[in-house]
Amino acid sequence: MSGFRLSLKHAPAVRVDLRGVLPAALAGWSVAQVEQLQVGHGRALVPLAEFFTVEPDGDDGMLRFVGDLSRCDRIGWQMGGGRLTVDGPAGHYTGGGMSGGALRVNGAVGLLAGCEMAGGQLTVDGDAGDFAASTLPGSMDGMRGGTLIVTGHAGQRFGDRMRRGTALVFGDAGDFLASRMVAGTIGIGGRAGAHVGYGMRRGSLVFATTAPQIAPTFVPAVADALVFWQLLARDLARHGGPFEALPSRAITRHLGDLASDGRGELILAT
Amino acid sequence: MIANGVAIDDSFAEAFPMKATRLVITAHTLTWAMNAAVSATGFATSVIACGCEAGIERELAPTDTPDGRPGVSVLIFSMSGKELAKQVERRVGQCVLTCPTTAVFAGISEGEAIALGKNLRFFGDGWQISKVIDGVRYWRVPVMDGEFVAQETTAVVKCVGGGNLLLMCTDTDAALAVAEAAVAAMKALPNVIMPFPGGVVRSGSKVGSKYATLGASTNDAFCPGLHGLAASSEITPQTRCVMEIVIDGLAEADVGAAMRAGMQAGIAIGAAGGLMRISAGNYGGKLGPFHFHLRQLLAAPATA
Secondary structure: OEEEEEOOOOOOOOEEOOOOOOOOHOOOOHHHHHHHOOEEEEOEEEEHHOOOEEEEEEEEOOOOEEEEEEOHHHOOOOOOOEEEEEEOOOOOOOOOOOEEEEEEOOOOOOOOOOOOOOOEEEEEEEOOOOOOOOOOOOOOOOOOOEEOOOOOOOOOOOOOOOOOEEEEOOOOEEEOOOOOOOOOOOEEEEOEOOOOOOOOOOOOOEEEEOOOOOOOOOOOOOOOOOOHHHHHHHHHHHOOOHOOOHHOOOEEEEEEOOOOOOOOOEEEOO | EOOOOOOEOOOOOEEEEEEEEEEEOOOHHHHHHHHHHHHHHHOOOHHOOOHEEEEEEEEEEHHHHOOOEEEEEEEEEEEOOHHHHHHHHHHHHHHHOOOOOOOEEEEOOOEEEEEOOOHHHHHOOOOOOEEEEEEEEEEEEEEEEEEEEEEEEEEEEEEEEEEEEEEEEEOOHHHHHHHHHHHHHHHHHOEEEOOOHHHHOOOOOOOOOOOOOEEEEOOOHHHHHOOOOOOOOEOOOOEOEEEEEEEEEOOHHHHHHHHHHHHHHHHHHHHHEEEEEEEEEOOOOOOOEEEEEEHHHHHOOOOO
């Protein structure tokens, strides 16, 4: 299966919509076919070759973008499988709605990274903008499966309405972390902003190093959850970084948000 | 064939396909994991009236369990996947959920899934919480000592039930010693259980009965009390006490390995210790697809 390397020629005048440029869709295509693939550019559709130099790149089917793609949105949008890598920053909606495969960005990403993703793994080796792992406006559920890893910092509203899956931030997270969270797991390696777990119904927030400010609508847990904690901590430890030592840590928990369902938990392994 | 004075019959054990699952029960201490395991595998000697055959496979060190606590693995065998699912739910619900500090996990991952914590979660009365960790769903049910964690499902595999050995000895003392040694040797092996009390059954049965309603009845040919009375008897004045060991295993090779280990343990005791003859129960080879020939098992190199 042919792989391709797409190098950005110059910064586009308006934002480019790269939905549909996926490893599975391009499998078996020639360079010329890839170059003619139509992508959105503002209100127009233009061939991919307008912005990218397309070269064959190995035969493992991997798709690689190179350059500053911070004006290119929806990279890996609804990706179902295969491997896609961005060497450089990426724009908004990166990995949105993806259901499988591995998407890696060696750089920062814009808003709504991994929004409504349902499977696969999205790795951001840099910072993520606001609303990562969250939901599209008007949608009931945010991230609903898979794994999102941000090795840098994350913006506000990380994991808004998240329902399932695992989302980890090695650095800090902004305000309203896990707001309206339905379920799933979020791990934070650094500090978290104000209003942690605002309106969360269920789900687990793990703070690996620094305790957040806890709202009065959370109550301290008096019961241990050692079995559950070992299952979760061992899984998170696989991702390394600030989470590596979690299985050996003692924890305290706070349950809430009592303003909502109240079955969520803030786990402090600090 | 004579080995250390023990006659090995040119016979075979006839075994049947069954369905099985393995459960891993963990607890705060091994004692409590064992309490749950003993309870959950109680009254499970024979599918005839217990619904399943179950036993403790082995103890697990904290390094071998999903939650890092001591545990026990148990095997449960039944004639169908449906009956197995029923037994698992009842036994885990009444004996593991109830036992202090326990958690329960699937011990087999490949195979058709049956409910483990899937229905027990409703005990939580709405307070139960689902948690998917690394693609596996667990249920957290609040209970009075904290929370009961159960994996949602466990897997069912095809397996082999009814491997057996008949140990024909001089007297009761010798028969118990030989049977205990054989069971101990078999328990050292993985993937098998000996479901009867202490691993040993003294009421071996034959197919059929003079009573129309009974499908099985006492194996009169091996009853010393019927020597000279029954039309045909395998008993001699030297073999006055017979014990049977029934083996259920996850695969044909597991049952064969256990039978070999049991025979070797008996032969090591030998005629001097009172074991005169080893035989096996079968139905002429027409009922069960798995045949374990005693002499072939002893001749084959041990693979397990």
